[in-house]
Amino acid sequence: MIEELGQWTIRNVNDLGRFSRFGAASFAAILRTLWLPRTYPLIFTQMNAIGVQSVPVVMATGAFVGMILAIQAYGQLASMGLEERLGVLINIAVVKELGPVLAAVMLAGRVGGALTAELGTMNVTEQISAVQSMGTNPIRYLVAPRVIACLLLTPFLIIFADLLGILGGWAVSVFQLRINAGAYWNYSAIGVEMWDISTGILKGFFFGGAIALISCYKGFTCREGAQGVGEACTEAFVGCFISILFLNYVFAVVLDAIYKTFWPLRPLL
Amino acid sequence: MSPKTIQPQDGILVVQNLYKTYDQRVVLNHLSLAIEKGKTTVVIGPSGCGKTVFMKHLIVLERPTDGQVYFQGRRIDDLDERELAQIRTHFGFCFQGSALFDSLTVYENIIFPIEQHVRVIDYKQLSELVKHKLAMVGMDGYQNQYPASLSGGQKKRVALARAIALNPEVILYDEPTTGLDPIMSDIINELILKLQKELKVTSMVVTHDMKSAYKIADRIIMLHKGRIIADGGPDHIRTHPNDIVQQFIHGKVGEAELAALRLGGTRFETQFLPEDFK
Numbered sequence: 001m002i003e004e005l006g007q008w009t010i011r012n013v014n015d016l017g018r019f020s021r022f023g024a025a026s027f028a029a030i031l032r033t034l035w036l037p038r039t040y041p042l043i044f045t046q047m048n049a050i051g052v053q054s055v056p057v058v059m060a061t062g063a064f065v066g067m068i069l070a071i072q073a074y075g076q077l078a079s080m081g082l083e084e085r086l087g088v089l090i091n092i093a094v095v096k097e098l099g100p101v102l103a104a105v106m107l108a109g110r111v112g113g114a115l116t117a118e119l120g121t122m123n124v125t126e127q128i129s130a131v132q133s134m135g136t137n138p139i140r141y142l143v144a145p146r147v148i149a150c151l152l153l154t155p156f157l158i159i160f161a162d163l164l165g166i167l168g169g170w171a172v173s174v175f176q177l178r179i180n181a182g183a184y185w186n187y188s189a190i191g192v193e194m195w196d197i198s199t200g201i202l203k204g205f206f207f208g209g210a211i212a213l214i215s216c217y218k219g220f221t222c223r224e225g226a227q228g229v230g231e232a233c234t235e236a237f238v239g240c241f242i243s244i245l246f247l248n249y250v251f252a253v254v255l256d257a258i259y260k261t262f263w264p265l266r267p268l269l
Numbered sequence: 270m271s272p273k274t275i276q277p278q279d280g281i282l283v284v285q286n287l288y289k290t291y292d293q294r295v296v297l298n299h300l301s302l303a304i305e306k307g308k309t310t311v312v313i314g315p316s317g318c319g320k321t322v323f324m325k326h327l328i329v330l331e332r333p334t335d336g337q338v339y340f341q342g343r344r345i346d347d348l349d350e351r352e353l354a355q356i357r358t359h360f361g362f363c364f365q366g367s368a369l370f371d372s373l374t375v376y377e378n379i380i381f382p383i384e385q386h387v388r389v390i391d392y393k394q395l396s397e398l399v400k401h402k403l404a405m406v407g408m409d410g411y412q413n414q415y416p417a418s419l420s421g422g423q424k425k426r427v428a429l430a431r432a433i434a435l436n437p438e439v440i441l442y443d444e445p446t447t448g449l450d451p452i453m454s455d456i457i458n459e460l461i462l463k464l465q466k467e468l469k470v471t472s473m474v475v476t477h478d479m480k481s482a483y484k485i486a487d488r489i490i491m492l493h494k495g496r497i498i499a500d501g502g503p504d505h506i507r508t509h510p511n512d513i514v515q516q517f518i519h520g521k522v523g524e525a526e527l528a529a530l531r532l533g534g535t536r537f538e539t540q541f542l543p544e545d546f547k
């Protein structure tokens with residue numbers, strides 16, 4: 001029992017160590033890749049696969065979040081006669097938390113799974129060794145473009161999710177729940193600050209990086225065979241999901257502290 | 270037995286006391302070997318004896334558990350990946366399972382090593398080069414196909430073309446003719462000979478095909494249970510006194526394997542036959 005626990009700990013600490021080294025190597029590779037314009041086509045290919053093709057699912061996610069929030073919150077607010085303030089509630093929730101987090105989770109499933117499966121298959125069919133054998137650093141060739149694409153595009157995808165969330169909430173509130181549109185927007189405009197929107201989008205940068213790094217790492221270290229690839233995908237998704245939630249918590253704490261520090265200076269800005 | 274006195278300068282590629290274990294299972298057991306520049310060395314040995322693992326150590330795709338690998342007198346097994354990348358440009362490695370990039374076309378596969386190390390300006394000339402390399406292995410005309418649409422033998426030949434794309438000094442072939450028809454195999458043998466003659470390439474070939482081994486080898490090495498049990502020219506191997514070597518090169522089954530086949534006949538009590546499922 002104790003022995004098992006010990007082994008488990010050692011394994012996970014080892015894994016964490018290897019992941020850190022992988023992360024450091026990726027970081028170096030990313031800087032180098034950004035420095036070399038001839039590698040940009042690789043990044044654009046990945047941007048297309050990762051970003052452009054994720055737009056519909058992310059938009060759908062955002063829209064439904066906004067719509068459901070409207071339905072669920074309406075009853076509570078209406079009983080207090082505050083239904084015109086529905087807009088603040090929906091828009092703050094969408095822009096600050098639900099839009100970024102759910103869009104990231106959606107991406108973890110869609111992009112993370114695909115990256116792990118792709119790199120995992122390349123690993124077990126020795127394609128990664130082949131890249132190495134030809135004197136190319138596989139992290140630079142395979143990981144860096146994917147991480148860069150994810151880093152750059154996740155914030156944009158979050159903008160899409162936010163936008164559709166706001167529209168979905170508005171549509172349900174105004175057309176289905178018959179709230180006055182003018183009041184809806186007025187209260188929203190007062191309640192939601194630029195700070196909320198921009199930090200929500202900023203989070204996307206980190207979520208995207210975490211998703212790509214974890215998925216690529218799991219692909220690179222995946223075990224032999226179809227089962228190995230399958231397990232790697234599962235582990236990658238769970239890893240991404242937990243990291244997103246954890247990062248989100250860290251962000252909440254840090255951003256709150258920053259906000260409070262700069263609150264008195266706000267009129268100066 | 271190769272003497273322990275092999276020095277790093279004895280050949281273009283030298284391994285000293287190479288020892289490799291996977292989870293305590295010994296795969297390479299203190300191998301020492303010097304490979305001469307410009308010669309073709311053939312490695313034979315039963316399936317699973319560690320030939321592929323040995324070849325991977327030569328370009329440090331696997332790190333030895335113990336022992337050293339030298340290339341041109343310089344120790345390479347302890348270099349970091351960046352320095353290794355530089356060293357590996359001197360090598361061509363043809364993987365046993367082809368290892369073509371399946372998201373790239375045949376053409377893109379072959380220009381991959383070139384694009385990685387040479388600033389390509391003239392793409393027309395490049396496509397001529399690809400055409401030429403593919404023609405050498407009888408695969409011209411397949412430039413725009415993806416590896417998934419090729420047969421096993423065709424993939425192997427494209428992998429070969431990719432391995433020689435950068436005109437490397439040392440080419441390591443892991444079973445280049447396995448899965449090819451006899452005529453194609455012979456074309457590959459001729460290709461290996463031609464590269465050696467015209468470009469003074471040093472080659473190392475793993476093969477199970479004794480006919481091609483005799484044809485291309487300057488030297489044949491037999492691995493068995495992680496050790497070198499025979500080492501010499503084709504004639505030396507043909508007349509080698511060791512029973513294991515003789516059985517291997519003539520493809521004869523040993524007494525022990527036959528005994529395992531005889532054990533219990535062909536129909537076991539616990540065997541499931543189609544009538545059981547009626």
Ligand SMILES: Nc1ncnc2c1ncn2[C@@H]1O[C@H](COP(=O)(O)OP(=O)(O)OP(=O)(O)O)[C@@H](O)[C@H]1O
Binds near residue numbers: 291318
């Ligand atoms: N990554 C690995 N992890 C664990 N064991 C390995 C690994 N790679 C190889 N082995 C083991 O090393 C031994 C030698 O494998 P290798 O692939 O070198 O055989 P081989 O001589 O090339 O056989 P074949 O002729 O069938 O290709 C095998 O027993 C194999 O199980």
Ligand SMILES: [Mg+2]
Binds near residue numbers: 320365
């Ligand atoms: Mg092999």
